[in-house]
Amino acid sequence: DGGITQSPKYLFRKEGQNVTLSCEQNLNHDAMYWYRQDPGQGLRLIYYSQIVNDFQKGDIAEGYSVSREKKESFPLTVTSAQKNPTAFYLCASSILDYEQFFGPGTRLTVL
């Protein structure tokens, strides 16, 4: 079955630690995206990538980093510079101009 997988489902981080969230898709989509969702808020774009080895900052990129070494994979690292990382993180992919399809999400909690 084609789809988007995110792992882990739940992630706990200690203060000062970097953590990496995984996102994999087998839909052969060119574009991939990372969003952050907080209670009472819509989704806010962190980073996006339209092609391998290229990515652009979204609206709230500070404290995050990404890589796009393979078409199928777009991992997100939450660095210690992100002051308030507790949130729900969603990965999505699309055929460039078309609608985005989402993964099941990762819930990150800072201890």
Added chain:
Amino acid sequence: AQTVTQSQPEMSVQEAETVTLSCTYDTSESDYYLFWYKQPPSRQMILVIRQEAYKQQNATENRFSVNFQKAAKSFSLKISDSQLGDAAMYFCAYKWVPYTGANSKLTFGKGITLSVRP
């Protein structure tokens, strides 16, 4: 900058009844797409319906239909014959279509929580 506004944070509907969720947006562009996404308690975002701005005909997907008013910049979602499984958070989203064909980001509203009463 484009903005999407969902002014009602919560709505409730009786099972089998019809409910309309409101969305307005602000843009100076003429070419764009509008979407409604559903986020059930599982938190998986699911595309409900899509509308291209150049199309005058309102999009329909089974029990879901939209009322797209381009001049008023309004994009409401109508759910007919509401079912318990429709209970979820619903997000309206906007995507500009650059004439260059380049990709552009989705802008989301803050969402509305819909509850369905049995």
